Amino acid sequence: MDYNTGVVLIGTCLLGIAAGVIGSFAVLRRRALMGDALAHAALPGICVAFLIIGERHFAGFLLGALVSGSLGVGIVTLLRHSTRIKEDAAIGIVLSVFFGGGIVLSSTIQHMPGGNRSGLDTYIFGKTAAMVRQDVMIIGGVCVFILAVSMLLYKEFKALSFDREYASAQGLPVLALDFAMMTLLVLVTVAGLPAVGVVLMAAMLIIPGAAARFWTDRLHWMLMIAAFIGALTGLFGTMMSARYAGLPAGPIIVLVGASMFVASMLFAPRRGIVARVLSRRRLEVRTMRQNLLRTMYELAEPDPAAKPPVTPVELTSRRAWSVVQARRALERAQAAGMVESVDGMRYRFTEAGLEEAVCVVRTHRLWEVFLIEEAHVAADHVDRDADSIEHVLGAEEVRHLERRLVEMGRWPKEAPLPPPSPHGWANGGDAT
Amino acid sequence: MITPERDVQQAATESGAAVKKAAVAPLDVHDMTVAYHRRPVLWDVDLTLPDGCLTAVVGPNGAGKSTLIKAILSLVPKASGRVLIYGKPYEQQRHLVGYIPQRESVDWDFPVSALDVVLMGRYGRLGWFRRPGKHDRQAALEALENVGMVDFAHRQIAQLSGGQQQRVFLARALVQDAQIYFMDEPFAGVDAATESAIVELLRTLRARGRTVVVVHHDLQTVDRYFDHMILLNMRVVADGPTGDVFTPENLRNTYGGRLTLLDEAAEAMRHGRVDA
Numbered sequence: 235m236d237y238n239t240g241v242v243l244i245g246t247c248l249l250g251i252a253a254g255v256i257g258s259f260a261v262l263r264r265r266a267l268m269g270d271a272l273a274h275a276a277l278p279g280i281c282v283a284f285l286i287i288g289e290r291h292f293a294g295f296l297l298g299a300l301v302s303g304s305l306g307v308g309i310v311t312l313l314r315h316s317t318r319i320k321e322d323a324a325i326g327i328v329l330s331v332f333f334g335g336g337i338v339l340s341s342t343i344q345h346m347p348g349g350n351r352s353g354l355d356t357y358i359f360g361k362t363a364a365m366v367r368q369d370v371m372i373i374g375g376v377c378v379f380i381l382a383v384s385m386l387l388y389k390e391f392k393a394l395s396f397d398r399e400y401a402s403a404q405g406l407p408v409l410a411l412d413f414a415m416m417t418l419l420v421l422v423t424v425a426g427l428p429a430v431g432v433v434l435m436a437a438m439l440i441i442p443g444a445a446a447r448f449w450t451d452r453l454h455w456m457l458m459i460a461a462f463i464g465a466l467t468g469l470f471g472t473m474m475s476a477r478y479a480g481l482p483a484g485p486i487i488v489l490v491g492a493s494m495f496v497a498s499m500l501f502a503p504r505r506g507i508v509a510r511v512l513s514r515r516r517l518e519v520r521t522m523r524q525n526l527l528r529t530m531y532e533l534a535e536p537d538p539a540a541k542p543p544v545t546p547v548e549l550t551s552r553r554a555w556s557v558v559q560a561r562r563a564l565e566r567a568q569a570a571g572m573v574e575s576v577d578g579m580r581y582r583f584t585e586a587g588l589e590e591a592v593c594v595v596r597t598h599r600l601w602e603v604f605l606i607e608e609a610h611v612a613a614d615h616v617d618r619d620a621d622s623i624e625h626v627l628g629a630e631e632v633r634h635l636e637r638r639l640v641e642m643g644r645w646p647k648e649a650p651l652p653p654p655s656p657h658g659w660a661n662g663g664d665a666t
Numbered sequence: 667m668i669t670p671e672r673d674v675q676q677a678a679t680e681s682g683a684a685v686k687k688a689a690v691a692p693l694d695v696h697d698m699t700v701a702y703h704r705r706p707v708l709w710d711v712d713l714t715l716p717d718g719c720l721t722a723v724v725g726p727n728g729a730g731k732s733t734l735i736k737a738i739l740s741l742v743p744k745a746s747g748r749v750l751i752y753g754k755p756y757e758q759q760r761h762l763v764g765y766i767p768q769r770e771s772v773d774w775d776f777p778v779s780a781l782d783v784v785l786m787g788r789y790g791r792l793g794w795f796r797r798p799g800k801h802d803r804q805a806a807l808e809a810l811e812n813v814g815m816v817d818f819a820h821r822q823i824a825q826l827s828g829g830q831q832q833r834v835f836l837a838r839a840l841v842q843d844a845q846i847y848f849m850d851e852p853f854a855g856v857d858a859a860t861e862s863a864i865v866e867l868l869r870t871l872r873a874r875g876r877t878v879v880v881v882h883h884d885l886q887t888v889d890r891y892f893d894h895m896i897l898l899n900m901r902v903v904a905d906g907p908t909g910d911v912f913t914p915e916n917l918r919n920t921y922g923g924r925l926t927l928l929d930e931a932a933e934a935m936r937h938g939r940v941d942a
Contacts, residue, residue: 400767403760453776
């Protein structure tokens with residue numbers, strides 16, 4: 235790795251961090267496509283800057299990109315506010331018109347006689363190898379500035395992104411903050427153009443934030459993970475494009491980012507696809523076992539403690555199971571130590587299984603009586619299997635429901651009796 | 667050295683200040699008109715609220731109930747008019763005002779916990795760049811405790827039920843410790859447990875001398891929950907103590923032809939002919 239590659243690596247790494255952080259806010263605010271419009275709209279500005287300066291001059295290009303990119307964003311905002319055109323249509327129009335204009339300008343420049351034309355086309359797909367030390371210094375400076383501002387304004391950006399109206403009612407200057415956030419987005423986009431190019435810069439903004447969202451439910455972690463993914467994307471992308479000469483940097487960086495996104499989507503804990511499938515599977519297994527234990531308990535009533543054996547066929551009379559399903563449920567419960575086989579055909583509770591069954595029956599019947607008698611207290615979004623019924627309904631409500639079950643003769647008699655009501659339910663008093 | 671006379675004098679000034687404060691209406695709206703796209707939504711609204719009352723804003727869909735609150739809070743531009751909070755323009759009195767927007771107004775999949783959301787209620791007083799500290803966290807946890815949500819402080823907000831989300835919004839406003847609160851349909855789509863928690867909270871606020879303005883859509887409960895009422899349909903049809911304002915005639919003037927439907931529905935429910 236030569237000196238220049240090292241410098242470029244630092245540059246793209248910083249760029250990935252800054253784009254990841256500011257892009258996360260854009261993703262959360264559903265403004266992700268704004269970055270895309272911005273990047274495309276920067277191209278004519280770069281061309282005009284070339285026409286004025288007459289040679290490849292990085293700072294000049296940045297300035298041109300800044301002006302035309304901001305102009306593009308301004309037109310999107312104007313179209314949205316003053317006409318009936320919606321934001322997606324406005325972005326589509328601005329993005330393609332500015333990009334088309336930029337392509338026309340750049341091919342005109344290519345055909346102009348004389349002059350040093352080299353470097354313009356690298357802005358379309360990005361070419362890290364063409365970057366020199368001064369370029370990286372500017373990119374690095376811009377990125378450090380972006381990171382510093384977003385750290386200072388973290389609290390304000392958070393409030394703005396979550397609930398703009400409330401932030402405004404709190405006295406935060408939401409328009410100025412909107413403008414600040416947009417300016418940071420413009421800056422990072424423009425800084426990323428020589429490395430990634432106008433066509434693919436949006437991916438640099440969107441992918442790290444979108445991937446980071448899979449890993450966490452907290453904003454500060456999301457920003458840090460997005461920064462990390464952005465940095466890795468920049469590093470690996472640059473290294474690969476440096477190793478295989480001829481591969482354009484932009485597409486490689488995007489592909490590296492995309493593979494990290496796919497990995498996050500699949501394997502992130504809790505929010506990832508694999509975790510979700512597994513947790514649904516676990517829920518199914520748990521539900522099946524609880525249904526089995528409850529059915530066995532009810533078949534054995536009035537004396538479940540005697541642990542009378544049951545056959546799979548008997549179970550199918552109570553549940554919408556096939557014999558095969560019933561047998562599988564029993565085998566699973568046996569593996570978990572909840573039931574034991576008597577003679578290969580019939581099964582009965584183990585001690586642990588009976589204990590668990592009492593618990594399941596109690597919870598189930600509490601919910602049942604609650605839903606029948608107290609349904610006006612709608613407990614929505616409740617995981618009814620959770621053994622935390624006290625947590626959801628409150629201890630007092632649960633005591634009341636327990637006493638109702640005792641009155642109705644539906645209390646599992648192996649469970650310890652609930653304490654008597656302070657209001658004397660046994661005498662016909664109302665426990666509420 | 668403090669002489670007894672000075673004590674008396676000081677006490678007199680203090681009580682004088684208190685009287686003066688009580689004499690200034692918490693909310694005074696004068697001649698307010700609001701228009702969206704040149705079409706007026708609210709006409710010539712004049713309102714004065716007495717101190718420490720629970721006020722319901724009632725009216726049909728599209729009557730401008732939410733707009734009234736948003737215009738008072740300068741969240742939508744006013745075509746004309748003036749709003750005074752405790753005798754001064756709203757912009758100077760923001761710290762006295764708490765706002766609870768409609769629950770649907772935010773993305774609940776946002777990566778924050780219930781505690782994070784409540785802490786946002788402190789941002790207004792924190793000032794630039796400062797992060798919420800230990801004291802703010804303590805206040806936020808207390809506010810969550812007051813709405814029965816302290817056990818859910820570290821849950822991501824998407825994992826809360828609708829009623830629980832509404833209570834988080836209430837806690838966010840409580841933690842501001844405002845003098846006057848504006849709530850936009852806090853009872854919409856919540857479970858009965860949350861409804862009674864909100865009602866209890868409203869009464870606590872009134873007992874502490876706070877003024878609360880609530881956009882409400884349930885005519886069945888309005889006279890039980892609120893002591894003051896604004897009937898609104900693009901203009902103020904009537905306002906005053908609920909006992910005086912909540913009359914069939916005023917309701918007919920507010921709801922127009924649509925009230926007959928309401929009458930029938932109410933009648934039917936009274937006789938138990940409507941199931942569900």
